[in-house]
Amino acid sequence: MDASLFTSMLFATVVAGTPLIIVSLGLLVNEKAGVLNLGAEGMMAMGAVAAFAVTHHSGNPWLGVLAGMGAGMAVSLIFGLLTLTLQANQVASGLALAIFGVGLSAFIGKPFESIALPAVPPIRIPFIADLPLIGEALYNQQALVYLSWAMFWAVVWFLYRSRAGLILRAVGESPASAHAIGHPVILIRYLAVLFGGAMAGIGGAFxxxxxxPMWVEGMVAGRGWIALALVVFATWRPLRVLVGAYLFGGVMITQLFIQGSGMQIDFPAQFLSSLPYWATIIVLVVISRNVNTIRLNSPMSLGKPFRAEG
Amino acid sequence: MLDTMTQPTPTPAQTAPRLVLSNIRKVYPTVVANDNVNLEVAPGEIHAVLGENGAGKSTLMKIIYGVTRPSAGEMQWEGKTVTVESPAHARELGIGMVFQHFSLFETLTVVENVALALPGKPDLGELAQRIEEVSKRYGLPVDPRRHVHALSVGERQRVEIVRCLLQNPRLLIMDEPTSVLTPQAVRKLFETLRQLAAEGCSILYISHKLDEIKELCHSATVLRGGRVTGHCRPGEETPESMARLMIGKDLPVCEHGASHASDEVRLRLAGLSHATPDPFATDLRDIHLDVRAGEIVGIAGVSGNGQQELLRAISGEEPLAEKFPVQILGTEAGRMNPGQRRKLGMCFVPEERLGRGAVPTMSLADNAILTAAKSQHFVSGGFLAFSRARDFAQNCIQSFSVKCGGPPSPAKSLSGGNLQKFIMGREILQAPKLLVCAQPTWGVDVGAAAFIRQSIIDLRNRGCAVLVISEELDELFEICDRIAVIAKGRLSPVRPTAETSVEDIGVWMSGLWPGSDLAAQQSEQTGELAHAQA
Structure with missing residues (x-):
């Protein structure tokens, strides 16, 4: 493999992994508070269409990202109202939200089909972008790629170093106990759901x-579901989410390169296309099969409704 | 239980009361949990709130601690009328509470758990030091860096108490604190509580264990059916007189009679070992036990020492790799599933009533079908004979005086004690050859508990072999012919109950029986350390 091919594959891998990282980190925080929001696909779709529409009208991609974030939060707020205030079933509400979001985004997006946006130029970080092999791939990227790295560290710090994160994990493990020692369980869960929605919206905007940079109906293409699966198979640990997302991106890009290179191979193309999905899942299952790790990291009250007594 | 320690706690000086409750009333949709309750606690006083399960003790404490709001009534704290908005507010006022079911987070460390309950943003390193200081001062050994899931129940309770003490409470509420402790740990706890009271902290002590209240408390308020039915000075009462106040009549006494054990072994555990990868579970190690027809064998122990795992191995919920370690009526049953084991003549009462013992949303008749279908022939020609199941359920309800709306009422609509009576009835009426039951009277009120115990004894007298696994030592001593202790997944030698004492069994509960590894290891160390590991 020559050097430029490696660099361009690494570049493409990072880009492919970025939306998954952003969405998964949001879902991770969401689920660590004990709320299972299966509507990621719908929130991403709404974020994508809102971001596209605002960028198209204003010409400013950053306003678009904000709009995507807002749309994701708005949809997640519906979910919060249903499951946290009205105590509806989280699984059913999440599934409904996924279908709703995808459908509504298709409806809103109709006028924007076949419009292309101007490409947003990458941001080059001086000096380190000149590094051989990896410089161009890692440090001449879209701003949201850098944001995904910053969010990764922010989430790690928040969950494991901050008091707020400690409270959030406590709520996810045992909402009844957290309530008994005086923490506002429902409020914390709302904030976690909104954060999950915001991140899913940003992922869609990306x-x-x-x-x-265009709008196509169904363009989220199952990434919301992959992000959900990533969080579970990564046993709710941020570093494993990061590894899983890039692994998925890497295998995805590799198989695309193989398919596009015209290499003569005996595998059917469908097999290659499915490769990223099961390769990621197998790897994450293998590195996460320790029962101890699962018990210590999975939020015990995940998906269970909580109602304050009295 | 602790009759060796009878020096009464000194009575505090008479001062203005710290807490006054007037006419507290709490109404839930279906029941009145508290009705017109008045209560007064002075600084430095240890005040007992006494009552059967369901008498409204826990509800009253939740009101004081701000977990629930009263429907009516007034609370005065240090002379001022207050409405406690939330537990956080209660803690600000200086009220701390140690819950019966712990409110700890298992996946977090001790220091993180404590930090969660403190206001502001405590520095974890500094907090760990403060925890060590407090735990030394009150004799409550706790390692702040350990994960809670790795702690024993006794240690968890110490964490709860230390967590309260760090907030310098002026009123400490303890809800059934001794139900999970060894007798020695209870003694340590009482020393701590006396020390606290001497320093001026008021303590509300909730329990239905009358001997403990007599030993520890200065005064007592008795609740029955949500109302205050009496006040007393426990030091001047006898457990019998307090029981009369509590249940309104004399305590029924079990007729035990001599054992009629035959030579026929109905259950044999032959070197049962079982390891699990689950970090929250205990491995079973080389357990040997024979239960013969016509005897009751009890297994005591502090919860979390392998009881759950042992029960699962015996019931067949977790089949073993080998056949021989579990032998039921002479059949090597180690690899059989629960249904096959029941077919051999074993009946089984699990610890968890809802979820294991009964399906909450199903009717009592349907729940009867679940375990009794084969033995009671509810199935004919592949179809269920519902009328037979209904009759059987009706029979359970009548013979065990279960308070409910009849066989069609769903299991979850019954109170814990009534459901327990139904489940015990369902198994006992199948006339098992071998009955294995866990915590047969857990959460059942005193009268019903005596009835269930008597039924177990009657079953033994009819030649059934019974294995009882319980954390209530008094209960085991009341009904068992022979008794053993499980600690850290190992089983102690089995002794005839008459030849042992509560104190001996209490020591064994820390794993220190003659010939045990632990006893050998720690023979030269202090008893207190052994205790800390319990």
Missing amino acids: LSVFYT
Whole structure:
């Protein structure tokens, strides 16, 4: 493999992994508070279409990202109202939200089909972008790629170093106990759900404004579901989410390169296309099969409603 | 239980009361949990709130601690009328509470758990030091850096108490604190509580264990059916007189009679070992036990020492790799599932009533079908004979005087004690050859508990072999012919109950029986250390 091919594959891998990281980190925090929001796909779709529409009208991609974030939060607020205030079933509400978001985004997006946005130029970080092999791939990237790295460290710090994160984990493990020692369980869960929605919205915005700057119905293409699966198979640990997302991106890009290179191979193309999905899952299952790790990291009250007594 | 320690706690000086409750009333949709309750606690006083399960003790404490709001009534704290908005508010006022079911987070460390309950943003390193200081001062050994899931129940309770003490409470509420402790740990706890009271802290002590209240408390308020039915000075009462106040009549006494054990071994555990990868579970190690027809064998122990795992191995919920370690009526049953084991003549009462013992949303008749279908022939020609199941359920309800709306009422609509009576009835009426039961009277009120115990004894007298696993030592001593202790997944030697004492069994509960590894290891160390590991 020559050096420029390696660099361009690494570049593409990072780009492909970025939306998954952003969305998964949001879902991770969401689920660590004990709320399972299966509507990621719908929130991403809404974020994508809102970001596209605002960018198209204003010409400013950053307003678009804000709009995507807002749309994701608005949809997640519906979910919060249903499951936290009205105590509806989280699984059913999440599934409904996924279908709703995808459908509504298709409806809103109709006028924008076949419009392309101007590409947003990457941000080059001086000096380190000149590093051989990796410099161009890692440090001449979209701003949201850098944001995903910053969010990764922020989430790690928040969950494991801050008091607020400690309280959030406590709520996810045992809401009844957290309530008994005086923490506002429902409020904390709302904030976690909104954070999950915001991140899913940003992930969607990345897809429609930066990754492929156009709107196509169904362009989220299952990434919301992959992000959900990543969090579970990564046993709710941020570093494993990061590894899983890049692994998925890497295998995805590799198989695309193989398919596009015209290499003569005996595998059917469908097999290659499915490779990223099961390769990621197998790797994460293998590194996370320790029962101890699962018990210590999975939020015990995940998906269970909580109602304060009295 | 602790009759060796009878020096009464000194009575505090008469001062203005710290806490006054007037006419507290709490109404839930279906029941009145508290009705017109008045209560007064002075500084430095240890005040008992006495009552059967369901008498409204826990509800009253939740009101004081701000977990729930009263429907009516007034609370005065240090002379001022207050409405406690939340537990956080209660802690600000200086009220701390140690819950019966711990409110600890298992996946977090001790210091993180404590930090969660403190206001502001405590520095974890500094907090760990403060925890060590407090735990030394009150004799409550706790390692702040350990994860809670790795702690024993006794240690968890110490964490709860230390967590309260760090907030310098002026009123400490303890809800059934001794139900999970060894007799020695209870003694240590009482020393701590006396020390606290001497320093001026008021303590509300909730329990239904009358001998403990007599030993520890200055005064007592008795609740029955949500109302105050009496006040007394426990030091001047006898457990019998307090029981009369509590249940309104004399305590029923079990007729035990001599054992009629035959030579027929109905349950044999032959070197049962079982390891699990679950960090929250205990490995079973080389357990040997024979239970013969016509005897009751009891297994005591502090919870979390392998009881759950042992029960699962015997019931068949967790089949073993080998056949021989579990032998039921002479059949090597180690690899059989629960249904196959029941077919051999074993009946089983699990510890968890809802979820294991009964399906909450199903009717009592349907729940009867679940375990009794084969033995009571509810199935004919592949179809269920519902009328037979209903009759059987009705029979359980009548013979065990279960308070409920009849066989069609769902299991979850019954109170814990009534459901327990139904489940015990369902198993006992199947006339098992071998009955294995866990915590047969857990959460059942005193009268019903005596009834269940008597039923178990009657079953033995009809030639059934019974194995009882319980954390209530008094209960085991009341009904068992022979008794053993499980500690850290190992089983002690089995002794005839008449030849042992509560004190001996209490020591064994820390794993220190003659010939045990632990006893050998720690023979030269202090008893207190052994205790800390319990």
